[in-house]
Amino acid sequence: xxxxxxxxxxAELERLLPDWIDLEPARWQRVEYxxxxxxxxxxVFPTFESFIEWVDEDTSAEWVEGEVYFMSPASTEHQDIxxxxxxxxxxxxxxxxxxxxxxxxxxIKLPGYAPEPDIMFLAAEHVGRLHQTYLDGPADLxxxxxxxxxxxxxxxxxxxxxxxxxxxxxxxxxxxxQSAEFYQxxxxxxxxxxxxxxxxESQQLPGFRLPVAWFWREPLPxxxxxxxxxxxx
Numbered sequence: 447x448x449x450x451x452x453x454x455x456x457a458e459l460e461r462l463l464p465d466w467i468d469l470e471p472a473r474w475q476r477v478e479y480x481x482x483x484x485x486x487x488x489x490v491f492p493t494f495e496s497f498i499e500w501v502d503e504d505t506s507a508e509w510v511e512g513e514v515y516f517m518s519p520a521s522t523e524h525q526d527i528x529x530x531x532x533x534x535x536x537x538x539x540x541x542x543x544x545x546x547x548x549x550x551x552x553x554i555k556l557p558g559y560a561p562e563p564d565i566m567f568l569a570a571e572h573v574g575r576l577h578q579t580y581l582d583g584p585a586d587l588x589x590x591x592x593x594x595x596x597x598x599x600x601x602x603x604x605x606x607x608x609x610x611x612x613x614x615x616x617x618x619x620x621x622x623x624q625s626a627e628f629y630q631x632x633x634x635x636x637x638x639x640x641x642x643x644x645x646x647e648s649q650q651l652p653g654f655r656l657p658v659a660w661f662w663r664e665p666l667p668x669x670x671x672x673x674x675x676x677x678x679x
Contacts, residue, residue: 475505479514489513494555498580506551509560510603517562518595523621527591528564530666531619534673535567538654541678545570545586553580556611561604565589567650584611587650592620605629609636615650624662
């Protein structure tokens, strides 16, 4: 596609739907990115800084060595687990004054990669890594809820990137297969941590004892029930 072709597409979109840019920012960014790629041979965003300046809070996307990959919409189950777990973790972390809990869309700047984790914990001594729209460097704990379209990305790309960057703990929650894997960094490599009597004890969150069966309950536990179980209420 040439620049002239791209200009014709934009003109036609403006003719058919004059306010198309304002209606759905995330969709507009996908179209804009495709048009900009068509205009040149190299990466549209060769640096993390150029990507982070362009992407907005309405667009779920990751930057991988100059290329942008847009995320599919999350399922209701995915959103329920993220919301539940983030609420429990945030209460625990704030009560214990351990640091900060952040959720997507919020990105991490790693070498050649800008992933958008579902949930992450940053210890109080590392909050200086936080910027307006991204974390510069590894989190202490990252949690990914696996969806059908993210299996390879979560289990290979992100696993390797988080391990190499020094993310202290990585959880992989897979609702489709009702499996939960907890990896702890030992030296420079991840080791699969054990679960005793259905309870996982976090390395990065001292005192946090997670009943894994919570994830497979329908509906999920009420927040006050979970907090009482953790001794927080």
